[in-house]
Amino acid sequence: MPDTADHFLLICETCKGGPSVGSMRDMLANRLPKGFAIRAIDCMAGCDRPATVGFQANNKAQYLFGDIQTAQDIDALAQFAEQYRQSPDGWTNATDRPRPLLTKTLSRMPRIAQEAPS
Structure with a gap:
């Protein structure tokens, strides 16, 4: 995990x-842009739509995707x-995201x- 990660x-x-977390980490580790780190997180409340994956960065919208099942889904995450x-x-519009994620967005x-400080 890079020391300078500011996206997760x-x-x-x-x-x-x-x-599994391990297999997703293996499939994504060398495909993420510079500054990204992968974190395993306890339950993100997407239990009805496993596996769930989120994106997070300071001062940016956050996303949660579910039903991540296939290699095509992993490609779309990258x-x-x-x-x-x-x-x-x-901020991204659903129609601008990779097509396999179109119906997999659980929340933004x-x-x-x-x-600014006063």
């Missing part, structure tokens, strides 16, 4: 179904990581705006 791909380690990295606020949380 979160993989639920309690999901039952879909690829593509989305690049898109997410390049977006200044993390808006960024928390950092207020």
